[in-house]
Amino acid sequence: MDVKCPICDKVSHIDENSPLAKRLRNRRKHLYLCPECDDRIGIKTKARHATGNFRLYEEKKEVDPYLQ
Numbered sequence: 001m002d003v004k005c006p007i008c009d010k011v012s013h014i015d016e017n018s019p020l021a022k023r024l025r026n027r028r029k030h031l032y033l034c035p036e037c038d039d040r041i042g043i044k045t046k047a048r049h050a051t052g053n054f055r056l057y058e059e060k061k062e063v064d065p066y067l068q
Contacts (some may be wrong), residue, residue: 001025005034 001021004011012034013037014021023030033041 003032005037006031008034010034010036045048 001014001024002011003014012032014032020032024032028044045054052057
């Protein structure tokens with residue numbers, strides 16, 4: 001299966017029967033990132049976490065009294 005990284009436009013080949021290929025076929029919102037882009041994004045994200053200014057905002061869910 002040929003896949004393309006949306007960041008650097010590099011085309012790679014992955015095995016048709018791999019779990020990654022199955023995930024990409026069945027869930028269209030998942031993106032393939034080449035290993036170089038994946039490592040670069042991981043390093044930059046960890047650096048932002050280390051600064052202390054990185055926040056993950058969680059979705060506010062209303063509690064339904066009838067479901068508890």
